[in-house]
Amino acid sequence: MNGVVEAANKNIKKIFRKVIDNHKGWHEMLPYALLGYKTTVRMSNGATPYLLVYETEAVIPAEVEIPSLRIIQEAELSDADWVRKWIDQLTLIDEKRMVAICHGQLYRQRIIRAFHKRVRAKMFEIGQLVVKRIFPHQDEYKGKFAPNWQGPYMVHIVLSGGALVLSKMDGTE
Template identity: 80%
Template sequence: MNGVVEATNKNIKKILRKMIDNHRGWHDMLSYALLGYRTIVRTSIGATPYLLVYGTETVIPAEVEMPLLRIIQEVELSDVDWVRKRIDQLTLIAEKRMVVVCHGQLYRQRMICAFHKKVRAKLFKIGQLVLKHIFLHQDEYKGKFAQNWQGPYMVRKVLSGGVLVMSEIDSTE
């Protein structure tokens, strides 16, 4: 769940960066950024978060001022008919959520297949020399222009899942 919150925050920050020139005044634009985030169709689920919560798409203020066919049709309904229509929409929320879950699962499968097409399994043998890649988040990372590898190391054991027990050439594990 924490990863979902981090991804949401990252996306809202991206929207805010596009809306403001400097770091000042972001709080004035936050409500607009949140509205944009909630009303944009997500590729992964094929729907907007607003639709999943409220069971209907949003009506922006411009649509209320300029009467569109959808608004005109709703206005001409009697109160009883409008309530029936709204109840029908609300009963379809569960169905819409199930469609979104299926869409999300299909999207996830497509992403997994795309990932596995790019990944090539490497088979290591005991005694083989290898280099250790240094990633940005590791303590050994020295900066943009430093080497991004360490080694060489010698493979001592090959465990399941691609895990290696390595040692330096002088045999310290």
């Protein structure tokens, strides 16, 4: 879930950057930029964020000022017809959400398949010499000019799932 939020934030940042860089009155253009983001169909789930949150498609400002066929049709319905139409739309909401979920699952499977094409499994054996990568979030990290690797280490035990127990060259685990 965290990756999804980061991706959404990245897209919103891009939109903000374009609006701020290209317009002097960027604060007036911001609501339109956000509306565009909320009403654009996402590749990952096949639905707009607006539809998934508010359970209906957005009415864009142009449709309010210059009524579209959808607005005109809703305005000319009798109360009973409008209620019937609204109930029909409510029954379609679950179907739209299920379609979005299925689309999202298929998209996720495609991404996983593409990822697994590039990943190569590495098999380690007891006694093999390896080096250990130091990631920035680890305590051993000393800054950007420090080495990225520690070692050499010797593979002491190979656990299931690819985990390893390493020992230093003097034999301590």
